[in-house]
Amino acid sequence: MKFLVCISNVPDTTTKITFTPDGKEFNKAGVQFVINPWDEYALTRAIELKEAAGSGTVTVLNVGEADAEPNIRKALAIGADDAIRVNAFPKDAFFVAQQIAHVAKEGGYDVILMGKESIDFNGFQVHGMVGELLGIPTIAPAMKLDMSGNTATLEREIEGGKEVVQVAAPFVASCQQPMCEPRIPNMRGIMTARTKPLKVVEATSQEARTSVASFALPPAKQGVKLFTADQAADLVKALRTEAKVL
Amino acid sequence: MSVLVVIECDHGDVKKSSLEVATYGAKVAAQLGTTATAVAVGEASAANLAKLGEQGISKVLHDADSRLKHFVNLAYVKLIAAAARQESAQVIVLANSNIGATVGSRLAVRLSASLATNVVELPTISGGAFSVKRGVYSGKAFAEVSLTGERKIIAVKKNSLEAETAAGKTAEVVSFSASLSDADFADAPKEVKMASTEGGTLLPEADKVVSGGRGMKGPENWHLIEDLAKALGAATACSKPVSDVDWRPHHEHVGQTGITVSPNLYIACGISGAIQHLAGVNSSKVIVVINKDPEAPFFKAADYGIVGDVFEILPKLTAAVKALG
Numbered sequence: 001m002k003f004l005v006c007i008s009n010v011p012d013t014t015t016k017i018t019f020t021p022d023g024k025e026f027n028k029a030g031v032q033f034v035i036n037p038w039d040e041y042a043l044t045r046a047i048e049l050k051e052a053a054g055s056g057t058v059t060v061l062n063v064g065e066a067d068a069e070p071n072i073r074k075a076l077a078i079g080a081d082d083a084i085r086v087n088a089f090p091k092d093a094f095f096v097a098q099q100i101a102h103v104a105k106e107g108g109y110d111v112i113l114m115g116k117e118s119i120d121f122n123g124f125q126v127h128g129m130v131g132e133l134l135g136i137p138t139i140a141p142a143m144k145l146d147m148s149g150n151t152a153t154l155e156r157e158i159e160g161g162k163e164v165v166q167v168a169a170p171f172v173a174s175c176q177q178p179m180c181e182p183r184i185p186n187m188r189g190i191m192t193a194r195t196k197p198l199k200v201v202e203a204t205s206q207e208a209r210t211s212v213a214s215f216a217l218p219p220a221k222q223g224v225k226l227f228t229a230d231q232a233a234d235l236v237k238a239l240r241t242e243a244k245v246l
Numbered sequence: 247m248s249v250l251v252v253i254e255c256d257h258g259d260v261k262k263s264s265l266e267v268a269t270y271g272a273k274v275a276a277q278l279g280t281t282a283t284a285v286a287v288g289e290a291s292a293a294n295l296a297k298l299g300e301q302g303i304s305k306v307l308h309d310a311d312s313r314l315k316h317f318v319n320l321a322y323v324k325l326i327a328a329a330a331r332q333e334s335a336q337v338i339v340l341a342n343s344n345i346g347a348t349v350g351s352r353l354a355v356r357l358s359a360s361l362a363t364n365v366v367e368l369p370t371i372s373g374g375a376f377s378v379k380r381g382v383y384s385g386k387a388f389a390e391v392s393l394t395g396e397r398k399i400i401a402v403k404k405n406s407l408e409a410e411t412a413a414g415k416t417a418e419v420v421s422f423s424a425s426l427s428d429a430d431f432a433d434a435p436k437e438v439k440m441a442s443t444e445g446g447t448l449l450p451e452a453d454k455v456v457s458g459g460r461g462m463k464g465p466e467n468w469h470l471i472e473d474l475a476k477a478l479g480a481a482t483a484c485s486k487p488v489s490d491v492d493w494r495p496h497h498e499h500v501g502q503t504g505i506t507v508s509p510n511l512y513i514a515c516g517i518s519g520a521i522q523h524l525a526g527v528n529s530s531k532v533i534v535v536i537n538k539d540p541e542a543p544f545f546k547a548a549d550y551g552i553v554g555d556v557f558e559i560l561p562k563l564t565a566a567v568k569a570l571g
Contacts, residue, residue: 004270011501013522013571017280017386034305037503039486093361094354120382128351136318137433140348143496155496156435158317158344159261160448163435164285176495177503209360213377213390218528224535224545235534236570238550245454245511246478246570 003046008036008118009068038115040182040244048080077185077193091208097129110169116141127174140174145224180214249275258291263341265409271339272302285329299415307422320428328424342401384525452481459485461516466494470560471487477567501526507557519544
């Protein structure tokens with residue numbers, strides 16, 4: 001089984017988000033970038049399934065610029081066999097999906113995994129687009145993924161419950177907890193990652209269908225109105241008469 | 247040219263988020279000087295679909311194929327694409343739900359459309375330019391995004407606008423067939439398991455949420471959260487550390503790597519307010535924080551607060567809510 005795991009390079013979850021003064025770009029200064037937390041589920045599960053089968057390969061794919069390479073190496077240290085970076089700024093979901101679909105087709109991958117969304121653009125779009133571009137099913141978001149031969153059994157989260165879905169490879173799945181416990185690199189992994197192949201290729205298409213005109217932060221809160229423990233009833237009253245939410 | 251809205255139904259009822267989608271679609275249609283048609287998915291009843299007139303929908307397409315009762319990605323996509331072609335839809339509006347967004351991303355490729363998910367406001371349309379405001383950085387910011395394609399697909403975040411109810415107006419329900427074949431059901435679910443909410447409210451659809459953190463000290467104390475939630479008609483939720491140690495199920499985890507909620511009222515009990523948790527809740531309209539630590543960062547993001555012991559305060563709040571009637 002050939003696994004293709006797509007990872008995004010995103011600001012760490014503790015990042016205080018700021019933008020350039022014109023509001024056009026994210027302010028990267030002093031920001032630590034990490035592998036998108038949702039993608040970590042995809043990566044670890046692919047490695048686990050390869051280990052359980054005793055054969056197969058796990059390839060990591062990133063559509064991004066050279067500054068993503070430390071995190072691509074980290075994915076190799078966690079246990080991926082090789083990596084591909086499509087050297088391009090990820091303009092929008094459709095742009096990224098086209099690059100992934102191209103790499104997947106050229107490489108003949110059986111299972112294409114990624115996180116349910118990136119924590120920067122929160123699109124929840126790329127997996128569905130890749131599935132449609134390749135004409136194969138997408139299961140999103142998947143909470144569980146098991147493989148038996150060529151057949152996968154997945155649990156897909158829907159509002160208020162889950163569905164059990166069975167599909168034959170090739171397919172796309174987007175991953176989330178509680179699929180697995182994401183692994184962290186060990187010393188041996190870090191050593192071997194240095195010599196694992198990381199291929200850089202250029203974008204196959206430039207088409208994008210959306211563009212960000214500007215960014216903005218949410219308006220600041222007015223300040224908290226405090227009550228004491230004995231004023232619980234006054235708080236409830238304020239929620240009804242002042243905030244009008246009860 | 248028209249606007250097509252996708253209506254999710256469950257047990258014959260139109261989901262609340264879909265009433266918002268219908269309202270959104272009707273308003274976009276008014277902006278464009280056209281009409282809004284709906285297409286129903288899930289288990290729908292013609293009587294409830296006709297009521298979509300109250301949200302400004304003029305016509306509803308209904309495919310009564312019983313295989314569409316549960317979510318089947320490929321079949322839903324084919325159905326909506328057929329409806330979009332028949333109605334020459336320029337804009338398609340869906341809920342930013344696991345169903346809506348999943349279907350939307352496939353449709354965007356099939357119909358060569360520009361797609362925006364997680365949209366929080368009506369679009370800005372001027373001349374040929376069409377842009378929408380959407381949540382980014384997991385609730386920490388917004389982006390104004392230009393949709394440059396001929397056709398646009400918009401997935402609207404729940405609770406972003408109030409559903410209109412113009413009483414008495416009805417929509418015409420028209421039967422519709424996308425001529426689905428067995429191949430369109432290749433990814434049909436083998437089994438559907440709905441979480442038991444014991445008569446309570448589902449978190450993603452909830453107007454009000456009561457949430458607990460590590461300050462609740464253990465799962466045995468959750469009845470205090472549940473009692474308040476029940477009195478309010480609210481859903482229950484939790485912070486990441488709580489679901490990580492299995493005090494509560496993962497689907498209740500609210501935050502950057504859990505689910506993002508935007509209810510009218512969010513009550514946080516014994517949650518300090520780490521930046522990752524705030525990202526999941528800061529689009530709530532009103533936030534109430536109860537914490538014994540006056541320095542808890544959550545108070546900075548709150549509208550109302552009580553500094554004190556959650557075990558003492560929760561029963562008092564529950565009693566006060568019940569007394570309101």
